[in-house]
Amino acid sequence: MSRDGTIAIIGAGIAGAAAARRLYEAGRRVTVLDKGRAPGGRMATRRGPDGLRFDHGAQYFTARDPRFIARVDDWTARGVAAPWGGADRHIGTPGMAAPVRDLLDGLDVRCGRAVGRLVRDGRDWRLAEADGTALSDGAAFSAVLLTCPSPQSLALLDGAGQALPGLAEVAYAACWTLMLAHDGPPLPGGPFREDRDPTAAIAWIAGNGDKPGRDGSGTIVAHASPAWSRANLECGADDVAERLATALRAIVPLGEIRHRAAHRWRYAAVERAVGEACLFAPDAGLGFAGDGCLGPRVEFAYLSGLALAERVLAEAA
Ligand SMILES: Cc1cc2nc3c(=O)[nH]c(=O)nc-3n(C[C@H](O)[C@H](O)[C@H](O)COP(=O)(O)OP(=O)(O)OC[C@H]3O[C@@H](n4cnc5c(N)ncnc54)[C@H](O)[C@@H]3O)c2cc1C
Structure with missing residues (x-):
């Protein structure tokens, strides 16, 4: 995982927003994509x-x-x-959704973008819709943080031939x-x-x-x-x-x-739930956060997003 590239966060719920805000405040570039019309997810x-x-x-x-x-x-x-x-x-x-929007204020957030594929490009990732259409103008990302519910995250990982141990148990x-x-x-x-x-x-x-x-x-x-x-x-x-x-x-x-x-x-x-605050595979540049990690609460999803951001920052330190 390169230390200065842009990080893609899939899902603009509370977990994705918490991760995005923490990374942004630490000086990292982030792009948040959500398939919904507006941020918030289940909020x-x-x-x-x-x-x-x-x-x-x-x-x-x-x-x-x-x-x-x-x-x-x-x-x-x-x-x-x-x-x-x-x-x-x-x-x-x-x-x-107001707290989620507040966390995302001023960040690069792209709604109405359903990520259908993760495409490996050297050490980077590119994102595409299910039909292969490039997302984010074909930009390369040094890491992809998944914050959609685990079945949706698993589908994306499977398609890329990747796995995060524990995710399938959620x-x-x-x-x-x-x-x-x-x-x-x-x-x-x-x-x-x-x-x-x-x-x-x-x-x-x-x-x-x-x-x-x-x-x-x-x-x-x-x-x-x-x-x-x-x-x-x-x-x-x-x-x-x-x-x-x-x-x-x-x-x-x-x-x-x-x-x-x-x-x-x-x-x-x-x-x-997974029973860990987040899942992260630094070599692959892939992570997962959300309520699937710690349990069914907004607070747990927020803490999971925060934990994943901290793992990414620790890796780059
Ligand atoms: C009916 C209901 C009642 C609840 N009641 C409470 C409660 O009272 N108290 C409480 O604390 N919690 C409650 N919860 C749980 C709480 O809402 C969740 O734990 C929390 O909001 C999860 O946040 P998250 O960021 O992990 O996931 P989400 O909010 O689900 O965010 C994931 C985001 O990923 C996006 N996404 C999915 N797939 C893709 C894709 N392929 N490409 C791009 N984007 C994608 C989705 O659009 C979504 O915005 C409730 C949930 C529900 C549904």
């Missing part, structure tokens, strides 16, 4: 009709490690995050998310219901509109349980939205439904 806020907005991925994050606490304190002081619902819960403001639970707006009474602030019964259709319910920085409307986000999500993984989104809305009505008083939609997260929550 996401989706727009519905009539200005409705739903935090349809991560609902909140906690902060227990001093490094992440310092980051969250800074975000809170600058209005990028706010406490929500007590018990060390924080959210991005005005949307969940397993994720899927999650169907219901986004609903209705004319009934708003739910009380904070998480309304967390149900650990594995047979329940709905595992989590929260009023979305009352979160700090949101629009105050009667919007609700409900996550289906891992078991229900797995059993209905390949069902259509409209059908899932209808059935989850029916299940929700049995739990909370709903008025007339103005909007309902469902989103499928194929890789939502890590069920089995």
